[in-house]
Amino acid sequence: MTKIKAWAPYLVMYAIAFLWVIPTLWVAETAFKPNPDIFSIPPKWFPSRLTTAHIAQLFASWPFGRWLLNSLILASLVTAGSLFVSTLAAFSFARLQWRGRDAAFLTILVFMLLPLEVSVIPLYFMMIRFRLLNTIYGAALPMIALPIGVFLLRQFFLNIPRDLDDAARIDGCSSLGVLTRVIIPNSIPVFAAYGMYIFNYAWNEFFWSLICLRSAQKVTLPVGLRLIQGAFEINYGLITSAAFMASLPSLVVFLILRQRIIRGIALSSGIKG
Amino acid sequence: MKNKLTRFLYRHRGIEGIVYVLPFAALWGVFLAWPVGYGIYLSLFEWNPIKGSRFVGLENYVALFRDVRFLNALANTFKFAALAVPLILGLGLLFALMLWSWGRTRRGVGFVQAVLFFPYLLTVSTVAITWKWMFDPDFGLVTHAFKALKVPAPVFLTEPAWALPAIAFATAWWLSGYRMVVFQAGLGDIPQELFEVASIDGARFHHKFLHIILPLLKPALLFSLVLTIISAFRTFGQVLMMTEGGPGRSTEVLALYLYWTAFEYFKIGKAAASGVVLLVLTLILTLIGVKLLGLKSELQ
Numbered sequence: 103m104t105k106i107k108a109w110a111p112y113l114v115m116y117a118i119a120f121l122w123v124i125p126t127l128w129v130a131e132t133a134f135k136p137n138p139d140i141f142s143i144p145p146k147w148f149p150s151r152l153t154t155a156h157i158a159q160l161f162a163s164w165p166f167g168r169w170l171l172n173s174l175i176l177a178s179l180v181t182a183g184s185l186f187v188s189t190l191a192a193f194s195f196a197r198l199q200w201r202g203r204d205a206a207f208l209t210i211l212v213f214m215l216l217p218l219e220v221s222v223i224p225l226y227f228m229m230i231r232f233r234l235l236n237t238i239y240g241a242a243l244p245m246i247a248l249p250i251g252v253f254l255l256r257q258f259f260l261n262i263p264r265d266l267d268d269a270a271r272i273d274g275c276s277s278l279g280v281l282t283r284v285i286i287p288n289s290i291p292v293f294a295a296y297g298m299y300i301f302n303y304a305w306n307e308f309f310w311s312l313i314c315l316r317s318a319q320k321v322t323l324p325v326g327l328r329l330i331q332g333a334f335e336i337n338y339g340l341i342t343s344a345a346f347m348a349s350l351p352s353l354v355v356f357l358i359l360r361q362r363i364i365r366g367i368a369l370s371s372g373i374k375g
Numbered sequence: 376m377k378n379k380l381t382r383f384l385y386r387h388r389g390i391e392g393i394v395y396v397l398p399f400a401a402l403w404g405v406f407l408a409w410p411v412g413y414g415i416y417l418s419l420f421e422w423n424p425i426k427g428s429r430f431v432g433l434e435n436y437v438a439l440f441r442d443v444r445f446l447n448a449l450a451n452t453f454k455f456a457a458l459a460v461p462l463i464l465g466l467g468l469l470f471a472l473m474l475w476s477w478g479r480t481r482r483g484v485g486f487v488q489a490v491l492f493f494p495y496l497l498t499v500s501t502v503a504i505t506w507k508w509m510f511d512p513d514f515g516l517v518t519h520a521f522k523a524l525k526v527p528a529p530v531f532l533t534e535p536a537w538a539l540p541a542i543a544f545a546t547a548w549w550l551s552g553y554r555m556v557v558f559q560a561g562l563g564d565i566p567q568e569l570f571e572v573a574s575i576d577g578a579r580f581h582h583k584f585l586h587i588i589l590p591l592l593k594p595a596l597l598f599s600l601v602l603t604i605i606s607a608f609r610t611f612g613q614v615l616m617m618t619e620g621g622p623g624r625s626t627e628v629l630a631l632y633l634y635w636t637a638f639e640y641f642k643i644g645k646a647a648a649s650g651v652v653l654l655v656l657t658l659i660l661t662l663i664g665v666k667l668l669g670l671k672s673e674l675q
Contacts, residue, residue, distance in 0.1 A: 123490045220654055328615070
Protein backbone atom coordinates (compact mmCIF):
# COMPACT_ATOMS: atom_id res chain seq x y z
CA MET A 103 0.00 0.00 0.00
CA THR A 104 2.71 2.47 0.94
CA LYS A 105 4.53 1.37 -2.17
CA ILE A 106 1.58 2.33 -4.33
CA LYS A 107 1.37 5.65 -2.54
CA ALA A 108 5.01 6.30 -3.26
CA TRP A 109 4.70 5.44 -6.92
CA ALA A 110 1.37 7.10 -7.70
CA PRO A 111 2.81 10.62 -8.18
CA TYR A 112 5.38 9.21 -10.59
CA LEU A 113 2.68 7.44 -12.53
CA VAL A 114 0.53 10.55 -12.81
CA MET A 115 3.44 12.79 -13.79
CA TYR A 116 4.78 10.42 -16.39
CA ALA A 117 1.30 9.80 -17.79
CA ILE A 118 0.81 13.54 -18.28
CA ALA A 119 4.29 13.90 -19.76
CA PHE A 120 3.53 11.05 -22.14
CA LEU A 121 0.26 12.64 -23.24
CA TRP A 122 2.09 15.91 -23.80
CA VAL A 123 4.80 14.39 -25.95
CA ILE A 124 2.48 12.25 -28.09
CA PRO A 125 1.81 14.93 -30.75
CA THR A 126 5.52 15.49 -31.29
CA LEU A 127 6.27 11.77 -31.38
CA TRP A 128 3.40 11.23 -33.80
CA VAL A 129 4.72 13.92 -36.14
CA ALA A 130 8.23 12.48 -35.96
CA GLU A 131 6.92 9.00 -36.67
CA THR A 132 4.76 10.19 -39.57
CA ALA A 133 7.82 11.82 -41.11
CA PHE A 134 9.45 8.38 -41.46
CA LYS A 135 6.39 6.30 -42.28
CA PRO A 136 5.65 5.08 -45.79
CA ASN A 137 2.45 6.57 -47.21
CA PRO A 138 0.20 3.48 -46.84
CA ASP A 139 1.03 3.41 -43.12
CA ILE A 140 0.26 7.12 -42.72
CA PHE A 141 -3.16 6.71 -44.26
CA SER A 142 -4.22 3.54 -42.53
CA ILE A 143 -7.31 2.93 -40.44
CA PRO A 144 -6.89 1.89 -37.66
CA PRO A 145 -3.63 3.77 -37.15
CA LYS A 146 -0.37 1.89 -37.33
CA TRP A 147 1.50 2.54 -34.11
CA PHE A 148 4.62 0.94 -35.44
CA PRO A 149 5.29 1.43 -39.14
CA SER A 150 5.96 -1.64 -41.26
CA ARG A 151 9.24 -0.06 -42.30
CA LEU A 152 10.99 3.28 -41.94
CA THR A 153 11.54 5.46 -44.97
CA THR A 154 13.48 8.64 -45.64
CA ALA A 155 11.53 9.21 -48.85
CA HIS A 156 9.63 12.20 -47.42
CA ILE A 157 12.79 13.89 -46.27
CA ALA A 158 14.45 13.24 -49.63
CA GLN A 159 11.40 14.72 -51.35
CA LEU A 160 11.51 17.70 -49.02
CA PHE A 161 15.09 18.53 -49.90
CA ALA A 162 14.48 17.83 -53.59
CA SER A 163 11.44 20.07 -53.98
CA TRP A 164 12.15 22.87 -51.49
CA PRO A 165 15.29 24.87 -50.59
CA PHE A 166 15.05 23.60 -47.03
CA GLY A 167 18.75 24.00 -46.30
CA ARG A 168 18.56 27.58 -47.51
CA TRP A 169 15.65 28.24 -45.10
CA LEU A 170 17.64 26.83 -42.24
CA LEU A 171 20.52 29.11 -43.14
CA ASN A 172 18.20 32.12 -43.49
CA SER A 173 16.70 31.43 -40.07
CA LEU A 174 20.14 31.10 -38.57
CA ILE A 175 21.35 34.35 -40.15
CA LEU A 176 18.22 36.21 -39.10
CA ALA A 177 18.31 34.97 -35.51
CA SER A 178 22.06 35.62 -35.21
CA LEU A 179 21.77 39.13 -36.65
CA VAL A 180 18.90 40.00 -34.35
CA THR A 181 20.58 38.49 -31.29
CA ALA A 182 23.94 40.17 -31.85
CA GLY A 183 22.39 43.50 -32.81
CA SER A 184 19.92 43.48 -29.98
CA LEU A 185 22.47 42.54 -27.34
CA PHE A 186 24.77 45.30 -28.58
CA VAL A 187 22.36 48.21 -28.73
CA SER A 188 20.39 47.12 -25.65
CA THR A 189 23.53 46.84 -23.52
CA LEU A 190 24.66 50.35 -24.44
CA ALA A 191 21.22 51.82 -23.86
CA ALA A 192 20.59 49.92 -20.63
CA PHE A 193 23.96 51.06 -19.29
CA SER A 194 23.07 54.65 -20.03
CA PHE A 195 19.65 54.30 -18.39
CA ALA A 196 21.09 52.56 -15.35
CA ARG A 197 24.29 54.48 -14.73
CA LEU A 198 24.65 57.75 -16.63
CA GLN A 199 22.92 61.00 -15.79
CA TRP A 200 21.31 63.04 -18.50
CA ARG A 201 18.35 65.29 -18.83
CA GLY A 202 15.17 63.57 -19.92
CA ARG A 203 16.57 60.13 -19.18
CA ASP A 204 13.66 58.83 -17.15
CA ALA A 205 11.09 60.26 -19.53
CA ALA A 206 12.87 58.60 -22.46
CA PHE A 207 12.99 55.29 -20.61
CA LEU A 208 9.30 55.43 -19.80
CA THR A 209 8.43 56.23 -23.42
CA ILE A 210 10.33 53.19 -24.61
CA LEU A 211 8.74 51.10 -21.89
CA VAL A 212 5.22 52.01 -22.91
CA PHE A 213 5.87 50.19 -26.18
CA MET A 214 6.98 47.03 -24.41
CA LEU A 215 3.55 45.53 -24.02
CA LEU A 216 1.81 46.99 -27.04
CA PRO A 217 0.84 44.82 -29.97
CA LEU A 218 2.54 46.34 -32.95
CA GLU A 219 0.49 44.64 -35.62
CA VAL A 220 -0.51 48.04 -36.94
CA SER A 221 3.13 48.89 -37.60
CA VAL A 222 3.59 46.19 -40.25
CA ILE A 223 1.68 48.30 -42.76
CA PRO A 224 4.02 51.32 -42.59
CA LEU A 225 6.99 48.94 -42.26
CA TYR A 226 5.98 47.25 -45.49
CA PHE A 227 6.03 50.54 -47.41
CA MET A 228 9.18 51.61 -45.64
CA MET A 229 11.02 48.45 -46.64
CA ILE A 230 9.93 48.92 -50.25
CA ARG A 231 11.42 52.41 -50.20
CA PHE A 232 14.65 51.26 -48.49
CA ARG A 233 14.83 48.33 -50.95
CA LEU A 234 14.88 45.98 -47.99
CA LEU A 235 11.66 44.14 -48.72
CA ASN A 236 12.31 40.45 -49.30
CA THR A 237 15.71 40.62 -47.59
CA ILE A 238 16.90 39.20 -44.29
CA TYR A 239 17.86 42.71 -43.18
CA GLY A 240 14.34 43.93 -43.72
CA ALA A 241 13.05 41.04 -41.66
CA ALA A 242 15.65 41.55 -38.92
CA LEU A 243 15.72 45.33 -38.42
CA PRO A 244 12.34 45.74 -36.66
CA MET A 245 13.23 43.03 -34.13
CA ILE A 246 16.50 44.48 -32.86
CA ALA A 247 15.49 47.41 -30.66
CA LEU A 248 13.05 45.55 -28.41
CA PRO A 249 12.11 47.49 -25.26
CA ILE A 250 12.09 44.27 -23.24
CA GLY A 251 15.85 43.93 -23.81
CA VAL A 252 16.67 47.36 -22.42
CA PHE A 253 14.30 46.77 -19.55
CA LEU A 254 15.76 43.42 -18.53
CA LEU A 255 19.38 44.50 -18.84
CA ARG A 256 18.80 47.78 -17.01
CA GLN A 257 17.09 45.94 -14.19
CA PHE A 258 20.08 43.66 -13.84
CA PHE A 259 22.64 46.48 -14.13
CA LEU A 260 20.87 48.39 -11.34
CA ASN A 261 21.55 45.49 -8.98
CA ILE A 262 25.30 45.60 -9.56
CA PRO A 263 26.79 47.55 -6.63
CA ARG A 264 27.67 51.10 -7.55
CA ASP A 265 30.79 50.83 -5.39
CA LEU A 266 32.33 48.77 -8.17
CA ASP A 267 31.76 51.63 -10.63
CA ASP A 268 33.21 54.13 -8.23
CA ALA A 269 36.28 52.01 -7.62
CA ALA A 270 36.80 51.67 -11.36
CA ARG A 271 36.35 55.39 -11.91
CA ILE A 272 38.85 56.19 -9.18
CA ASP A 273 41.27 53.90 -10.93
CA GLY A 274 40.79 55.99 -14.04
CA CYS A 275 38.09 54.18 -16.00
CA SER A 276 35.90 56.13 -18.40
CA SER A 277 32.23 55.23 -18.72
CA LEU A 278 33.11 52.81 -21.49
CA GLY A 279 35.70 51.28 -19.16
CA VAL A 280 33.08 50.87 -16.45
CA LEU A 281 30.78 49.20 -18.93
CA THR A 282 33.33 46.78 -20.35
CA ARG A 283 35.29 46.07 -17.16
CA VAL A 284 32.61 46.17 -14.48
CA ILE A 285 29.10 45.89 -15.85
CA ILE A 286 29.54 43.40 -18.69
CA PRO A 287 31.66 40.84 -16.78
CA ASN A 288 29.10 40.88 -13.98
CA SER A 289 26.08 40.44 -16.23
CA ILE A 290 26.79 37.20 -18.06
CA PRO A 291 23.67 35.44 -16.70
CA VAL A 292 21.33 38.14 -17.96
CA PHE A 293 23.07 38.27 -21.33
CA ALA A 294 22.62 34.51 -21.61
CA ALA A 295 18.98 34.74 -20.59
CA TYR A 296 18.12 37.63 -22.89
CA GLY A 297 20.25 36.19 -25.69
CA MET A 298 18.30 32.95 -25.59
CA TYR A 299 15.01 34.83 -25.38
CA ILE A 300 15.73 37.04 -28.37
CA PHE A 301 17.24 34.21 -30.44
CA ASN A 302 14.16 32.10 -29.88
CA TYR A 303 11.94 35.10 -30.62
CA ALA A 304 13.66 35.78 -33.94
CA TRP A 305 13.90 32.09 -34.85
CA ASN A 306 10.14 31.71 -34.40
CA GLU A 307 8.92 35.10 -35.61
CA PHE A 308 6.14 34.61 -38.13
CA PHE A 309 3.91 37.63 -38.74
CA TRP A 310 6.38 40.22 -40.00
CA SER A 311 8.60 37.63 -41.71
CA LEU A 312 5.60 36.37 -43.66
CA ILE A 313 4.91 39.89 -44.92
CA CYS A 314 8.52 40.89 -45.54
CA LEU A 315 9.97 37.74 -47.10
CA ARG A 316 8.35 37.01 -50.42
CA SER A 317 10.34 34.48 -52.42
CA ALA A 318 11.02 30.81 -51.70
CA GLN A 319 14.77 31.41 -51.59
CA LYS A 320 14.55 34.18 -49.01
CA VAL A 321 12.12 32.92 -46.41
CA THR A 322 12.93 31.61 -42.94
CA LEU A 323 11.85 28.22 -41.62
CA PRO A 324 8.48 29.22 -40.13
CA VAL A 325 7.44 30.94 -43.35
CA GLY A 326 8.90 28.12 -45.45
CA LEU A 327 6.67 25.64 -43.63
CA ARG A 328 3.74 27.83 -44.56
CA LEU A 329 4.80 27.68 -48.22
CA ILE A 330 4.93 23.87 -48.15
CA GLN A 331 1.59 23.70 -46.43
CA GLY A 332 0.06 26.05 -48.99
CA ALA A 333 1.34 23.90 -51.83
CA PHE A 334 0.48 20.38 -50.64
CA GLU A 335 -2.59 20.39 -48.49
CA ILE A 336 -2.74 16.64 -47.97
CA ASN A 337 0.84 15.44 -48.29
CA TYR A 338 1.21 14.66 -44.62
CA GLY A 339 4.44 12.72 -45.07
CA LEU A 340 6.16 15.72 -46.62
CA ILE A 341 4.71 18.35 -44.31
CA THR A 342 5.41 16.38 -41.12
CA SER A 343 8.96 15.66 -42.25
CA ALA A 344 9.40 19.41 -42.79
CA ALA A 345 7.97 20.15 -39.33
CA PHE A 346 10.21 17.49 -37.82
CA MET A 347 13.34 18.76 -39.55
CA ALA A 348 12.48 22.34 -38.59
CA SER A 349 12.15 21.36 -34.92
CA LEU A 350 15.37 19.37 -34.84
CA PRO A 351 17.69 22.35 -34.18
CA SER A 352 15.52 23.54 -31.28
CA LEU A 353 15.42 20.02 -29.88
CA VAL A 354 19.20 19.61 -30.02
CA VAL A 355 19.85 23.00 -28.45
CA PHE A 356 17.27 22.29 -25.79
CA LEU A 357 18.79 18.93 -24.90
CA ILE A 358 22.18 20.58 -24.44
CA LEU A 359 21.08 23.77 -22.69
CA ARG A 360 17.90 22.62 -20.92
CA GLN A 361 18.78 23.79 -17.42
CA ARG A 362 20.18 27.05 -18.68
CA ILE A 363 17.13 27.85 -20.80
CA ILE A 364 14.71 27.11 -18.00
CA ARG A 365 16.76 29.07 -15.48
CA GLY A 366 16.96 31.92 -18.00
CA ILE A 367 13.18 32.10 -18.16
CA ALA A 368 12.94 32.06 -14.39
CA LEU A 369 15.45 34.91 -14.32
CA SER A 370 13.63 37.05 -16.82
CA SER A 371 10.18 36.09 -15.53
CA GLY A 372 10.08 38.99 -13.08
CA ILE A 373 8.84 41.20 -15.82
CA LYS A 374 8.34 39.04 -18.85
CA GLY A 375 5.95 36.95 -16.82
CA MET B 376 36.07 78.26 -11.96
CA LYS B 377 35.51 75.01 -10.21
CA ASN B 378 31.79 75.51 -10.54
CA LYS B 379 32.17 75.99 -14.29
CA LEU B 380 34.23 72.85 -14.60
CA THR B 381 31.74 70.65 -12.77
CA ARG B 382 28.99 72.14 -14.88
CA PHE B 383 30.89 71.39 -18.05
CA LEU B 384 31.56 67.85 -16.91
CA TYR B 385 27.93 67.41 -16.01
CA ARG B 386 26.87 68.55 -19.45
CA HIS B 387 29.50 66.44 -21.08
CA ARG B 388 28.22 63.44 -19.19
CA GLY B 389 24.73 64.26 -20.37
CA ILE B 390 25.87 64.09 -23.97
CA GLU B 391 27.71 60.87 -23.27
CA GLY B 392 24.56 59.29 -21.86
CA ILE B 393 22.64 60.20 -24.99
CA VAL B 394 25.39 58.83 -27.22
CA TYR B 395 25.07 55.44 -25.52
CA VAL B 396 21.33 55.38 -26.04
CA LEU B 397 21.52 56.58 -29.62
CA PRO B 398 21.94 53.27 -31.52
CA PHE B 399 19.00 51.73 -29.69
CA ALA B 400 16.90 54.88 -29.89
CA ALA B 401 17.52 55.24 -33.62
CA LEU B 402 16.49 51.66 -34.41
CA TRP B 403 13.57 51.86 -32.00
CA GLY B 404 12.40 55.16 -33.41
CA VAL B 405 12.64 54.16 -37.05
CA PHE B 406 11.34 50.59 -36.83
CA LEU B 407 8.99 50.63 -33.84
CA ALA B 408 7.75 54.04 -32.81
CA TRP B 409 7.50 55.71 -36.19
CA PRO B 410 5.59 52.86 -37.86
CA VAL B 411 3.05 52.85 -35.05
CA GLY B 412 2.60 56.59 -35.36
CA TYR B 413 2.39 56.42 -39.14
CA GLY B 414 -0.05 53.52 -38.85
CA ILE B 415 -2.36 55.67 -36.76
CA TYR B 416 -1.93 58.46 -39.33
CA LEU B 417 -2.73 56.09 -42.21
CA SER B 418 -5.91 54.98 -40.47
CA LEU B 419 -7.30 58.47 -41.10
CA PHE B 420 -6.86 58.25 -44.86
CA GLU B 421 -8.42 56.50 -47.78
CA TRP B 422 -5.28 55.08 -49.28
CA ASN B 423 -4.83 55.36 -53.02
CA PRO B 424 -1.35 55.24 -54.55
CA ILE B 425 -2.50 56.42 -57.97
CA LYS B 426 -4.95 59.23 -57.34
CA GLY B 427 -3.37 60.19 -54.04
CA SER B 428 -4.68 59.42 -50.59
CA ARG B 429 -7.60 61.39 -49.23
CA PHE B 430 -8.04 62.46 -45.62
CA VAL B 431 -11.27 60.97 -44.34
CA GLY B 432 -11.04 61.53 -40.59
CA LEU B 433 -12.67 58.76 -38.64
CA GLU B 434 -14.54 57.32 -41.60
CA ASN B 435 -12.41 54.19 -41.64
CA TYR B 436 -13.37 53.50 -38.03
CA VAL B 437 -17.04 54.07 -38.75
CA ALA B 438 -16.81 51.73 -41.72
CA LEU B 439 -14.99 49.21 -39.57
CA PHE B 440 -17.68 49.05 -36.93
CA ARG B 441 -20.30 48.67 -39.64
CA ASP B 442 -18.34 45.86 -41.28
CA VAL B 443 -19.83 42.53 -40.26
CA ARG B 444 -16.57 40.81 -41.05
CA PHE B 445 -14.62 43.05 -38.70
CA LEU B 446 -17.15 42.69 -35.88
CA ASN B 447 -16.97 38.95 -36.38
CA ALA B 448 -13.18 39.08 -36.15
CA LEU B 449 -13.40 41.18 -33.00
CA ALA B 450 -15.84 38.71 -31.42
CA ASN B 451 -13.64 35.77 -32.42
CA THR B 452 -10.63 37.44 -30.86
CA PHE B 453 -12.46 37.78 -27.55
CA LYS B 454 -13.79 34.23 -27.81
CA PHE B 455 -10.33 32.90 -28.52
CA ALA B 456 -8.87 34.77 -25.56
CA ALA B 457 -11.67 33.50 -23.32
CA LEU B 458 -10.87 29.92 -24.37
CA ALA B 459 -7.10 30.00 -24.60
CA VAL B 460 -6.11 32.16 -21.63
CA PRO B 461 -7.72 30.03 -18.88
CA LEU B 462 -6.38 26.89 -20.55
CA ILE B 463 -2.82 28.20 -20.78
CA LEU B 464 -2.75 29.60 -17.25
CA GLY B 465 -4.69 26.71 -15.72
CA LEU B 466 -2.48 24.04 -17.25
CA GLY B 467 0.64 26.04 -16.47
CA LEU B 468 -0.35 26.40 -12.82
CA LEU B 469 -1.43 22.77 -12.56
CA PHE B 470 1.87 21.53 -13.98
CA ALA B 471 3.86 23.87 -11.76
CA LEU B 472 1.99 22.73 -8.65
CA MET B 473 2.38 19.11 -9.64
CA LEU B 474 6.13 19.39 -10.12
CA TRP B 475 6.48 21.53 -7.03
CA SER B 476 4.56 19.34 -4.62
CA TRP B 477 5.67 15.97 -5.96
CA GLY B 478 8.90 16.80 -7.64
CA ARG B 479 11.16 18.28 -5.02
CA THR B 480 11.88 15.08 -3.20
CA ARG B 481 11.91 12.81 -6.23
CA ARG B 482 14.42 12.11 -8.94
CA GLY B 483 13.67 11.92 -12.64
CA VAL B 484 11.32 14.90 -12.55
CA GLY B 485 13.54 17.01 -14.78
CA PHE B 486 12.42 14.84 -17.65
CA VAL B 487 8.76 15.61 -16.96
CA GLN B 488 9.49 19.32 -16.78
CA ALA B 489 11.46 19.16 -20.03
CA VAL B 490 8.67 17.37 -21.89
CA LEU B 491 6.01 19.79 -20.64
CA PHE B 492 8.16 22.80 -21.51
CA PHE B 493 9.52 21.74 -24.88
CA PRO B 494 6.55 22.69 -27.13
CA TYR B 495 7.20 26.32 -26.25
CA LEU B 496 10.39 26.19 -28.32
CA LEU B 497 8.61 25.02 -31.47
CA THR B 498 7.72 27.55 -34.13
CA VAL B 499 4.10 28.42 -34.56
CA SER B 500 4.11 26.72 -37.97
CA THR B 501 5.26 23.45 -36.46
CA VAL B 502 2.60 23.67 -33.77
CA ALA B 503 -0.06 24.28 -36.39
CA ILE B 504 1.13 21.42 -38.62
CA THR B 505 1.30 19.09 -35.63
CA TRP B 506 -2.23 19.79 -34.52
CA LYS B 507 -3.69 19.90 -37.99
CA TRP B 508 -2.36 16.39 -38.38
CA MET B 509 -3.62 15.38 -34.91
CA PHE B 510 -7.09 16.72 -35.71
CA ASP B 511 -7.26 15.29 -39.24
CA PRO B 512 -10.85 14.05 -39.66
CA ASP B 513 -9.80 10.71 -41.21
CA PHE B 514 -6.31 9.85 -40.03
CA GLY B 515 -5.66 12.15 -37.08
CA LEU B 516 -4.74 10.68 -33.74
CA VAL B 517 -7.45 12.61 -31.90
CA THR B 518 -10.04 11.26 -34.29
CA HIS B 519 -8.70 7.74 -33.76
CA ALA B 520 -8.87 8.24 -29.99
CA PHE B 521 -12.52 9.27 -30.21
CA LYS B 522 -13.26 6.21 -32.33
CA ALA B 523 -11.50 3.95 -29.86
CA LEU B 524 -13.72 5.35 -27.11
CA LYS B 525 -16.73 4.79 -29.38
CA VAL B 526 -17.63 8.47 -29.23
CA PRO B 527 -18.48 10.14 -32.54
CA ALA B 528 -15.56 12.46 -33.26
CA PRO B 529 -16.35 16.07 -34.17
CA VAL B 530 -14.67 17.23 -37.38
CA PHE B 531 -12.61 19.63 -35.34
CA LEU B 532 -11.13 22.08 -37.79
CA THR B 533 -13.94 22.18 -40.31
CA GLU B 534 -16.86 22.51 -37.90
CA PRO B 535 -17.52 26.13 -36.91
CA ALA B 536 -18.31 25.33 -33.29
CA TRP B 537 -15.17 23.24 -32.80
CA ALA B 538 -12.52 25.02 -34.83
CA LEU B 539 -11.75 27.85 -32.41
CA PRO B 540 -11.63 25.62 -29.30
CA ALA B 541 -9.35 23.22 -31.20
CA ILE B 542 -6.95 26.05 -32.05
CA ALA B 543 -7.11 27.28 -28.46
CA PHE B 544 -6.19 23.82 -27.25
CA ALA B 545 -3.24 23.63 -29.64
CA THR B 546 -2.13 27.03 -28.37
CA ALA B 547 -2.35 25.83 -24.77
CA TRP B 548 -0.22 22.83 -25.66
CA TRP B 549 2.29 25.21 -27.14
CA LEU B 550 2.48 27.88 -24.43
CA SER B 551 1.50 26.42 -21.07
CA GLY B 552 4.99 25.02 -20.49
CA TYR B 553 6.38 28.53 -20.45
CA ARG B 554 3.85 29.60 -17.82
CA MET B 555 4.70 26.46 -15.86
CA VAL B 556 8.34 27.53 -15.61
CA VAL B 557 7.32 31.05 -14.56
CA PHE B 558 4.98 29.71 -11.87
CA GLN B 559 7.61 27.25 -10.72
CA ALA B 560 9.95 30.17 -10.17
CA GLY B 561 7.21 31.92 -8.21
CA LEU B 562 6.52 28.85 -6.08
CA GLY B 563 10.22 28.44 -5.40
CA ASP B 564 10.30 31.94 -3.91
CA ILE B 565 7.70 31.14 -1.26
CA PRO B 566 9.47 30.67 2.08
CA GLN B 567 9.44 27.02 3.07
CA GLU B 568 8.77 27.83 6.73
CA LEU B 569 5.24 28.95 5.92
CA PHE B 570 4.36 25.44 4.80
CA GLU B 571 6.07 23.86 7.75
CA VAL B 572 4.13 26.05 10.16
CA ALA B 573 0.91 25.32 8.29
CA SER B 574 1.63 21.59 8.43
CA ILE B 575 2.18 21.74 12.16
CA ASP B 576 -1.17 23.46 12.44
CA GLY B 577 -2.66 20.57 10.51
CA ALA B 578 -3.36 22.36 7.23
CA ARG B 579 -4.28 20.22 4.25
CA PHE B 580 -3.09 20.86 0.71
CA HIS B 581 -6.15 22.87 -0.27
CA HIS B 582 -5.70 25.09 2.81
CA LYS B 583 -2.12 25.72 1.85
CA PHE B 584 -3.13 26.38 -1.72
CA LEU B 585 -5.83 28.90 -0.80
CA HIS B 586 -4.07 30.65 2.05
CA ILE B 587 -0.39 30.51 1.19
CA ILE B 588 0.21 29.74 -2.47
CA LEU B 589 -2.54 31.77 -4.08
CA PRO B 590 -1.92 35.03 -2.17
CA LEU B 591 1.84 34.85 -2.59
CA LEU B 592 1.65 33.85 -6.23
CA LYS B 593 -0.89 36.57 -7.01
CA PRO B 594 1.57 39.05 -8.58
CA ALA B 595 2.98 36.37 -10.90
CA LEU B 596 -0.53 35.17 -11.74
CA LEU B 597 -1.88 38.63 -12.54
CA PHE B 598 1.17 39.52 -14.56
CA SER B 599 0.89 36.30 -16.53
CA LEU B 600 -2.80 36.96 -17.01
CA VAL B 601 -2.18 40.34 -18.63
CA LEU B 602 0.63 39.05 -20.84
CA THR B 603 -1.29 35.95 -21.90
CA ILE B 604 -4.37 37.98 -22.79
CA ILE B 605 -2.23 40.31 -24.90
CA SER B 606 -0.62 37.41 -26.71
CA ALA B 607 -4.05 35.83 -27.25
CA PHE B 608 -5.28 39.07 -28.81
CA ARG B 609 -2.35 38.97 -31.21
CA THR B 610 -2.87 35.36 -32.29
CA PHE B 611 -2.16 34.96 -35.96
CA GLY B 612 0.06 32.10 -37.09
CA GLN B 613 -1.87 29.18 -35.61
CA VAL B 614 -5.11 30.38 -37.17
CA LEU B 615 -3.60 31.12 -40.57
CA MET B 616 -1.89 27.72 -40.69
CA MET B 617 -4.68 25.59 -39.22
CA THR B 618 -7.85 27.02 -40.73
CA GLU B 619 -7.02 30.25 -42.63
CA GLY B 620 -9.88 31.78 -40.66
CA GLY B 621 -12.41 29.17 -41.75
CA PRO B 622 -14.68 27.32 -41.84
CA GLY B 623 -16.57 30.30 -43.18
CA ARG B 624 -15.07 33.01 -41.05
CA SER B 625 -15.61 31.30 -37.75
CA THR B 626 -11.95 31.51 -36.69
CA GLU B 627 -10.96 34.77 -38.34
CA VAL B 628 -9.28 36.83 -35.61
CA LEU B 629 -8.21 40.49 -35.63
CA ALA B 630 -4.61 40.00 -36.73
CA LEU B 631 -5.78 37.78 -39.58
CA TYR B 632 -8.41 40.34 -40.57
CA LEU B 633 -5.71 43.00 -40.64
CA TYR B 634 -3.45 40.79 -42.73
CA TRP B 635 -6.10 40.02 -45.34
CA THR B 636 -7.40 43.60 -45.44
CA ALA B 637 -3.94 45.09 -45.88
CA PHE B 638 -2.11 42.57 -48.01
CA GLU B 639 -4.87 40.84 -49.98
CA TYR B 640 -7.36 43.66 -50.55
CA PHE B 641 -4.96 46.58 -50.04
CA LYS B 642 -7.51 48.55 -48.07
CA ILE B 643 -4.68 50.16 -46.19
CA GLY B 644 -6.65 52.77 -44.27
CA LYS B 645 -9.15 50.27 -42.98
CA ALA B 646 -6.48 47.73 -42.10
CA ALA B 647 -4.54 50.39 -40.21
CA ALA B 648 -7.71 51.33 -38.35
CA SER B 649 -8.23 47.71 -37.29
CA GLY B 650 -4.65 47.66 -36.07
CA VAL B 651 -5.31 50.77 -34.02
CA VAL B 652 -8.38 49.12 -32.49
CA LEU B 653 -6.20 46.19 -31.47
CA LEU B 654 -3.66 48.63 -30.06
CA VAL B 655 -6.23 50.54 -28.05
CA LEU B 656 -7.83 47.37 -26.70
CA THR B 657 -4.47 46.15 -25.48
CA LEU B 658 -3.54 49.53 -24.10
CA ILE B 659 -6.71 49.54 -21.99
CA LEU B 660 -5.93 46.04 -20.75
CA THR B 661 -2.35 46.96 -19.96
CA LEU B 662 -3.48 50.03 -18.02
CA ILE B 663 -5.93 47.91 -16.04
CA GLY B 664 -3.08 45.51 -15.44
CA VAL B 665 -0.76 48.28 -14.31
CA LYS B 666 -3.46 49.50 -11.92
CA LEU B 667 -4.11 46.02 -10.59
CA LEU B 668 -0.48 45.17 -10.14
CA GLY B 669 0.92 48.48 -9.09
CA LEU B 670 3.33 47.67 -11.86
CA LYS B 671 4.38 51.28 -12.06
CA SER B 672 6.36 51.12 -8.85
CA GLU B 673 8.18 48.10 -10.18
CA LEU B 674 9.11 49.87 -13.39
CA GLN B 675 10.65 52.85 -11.67
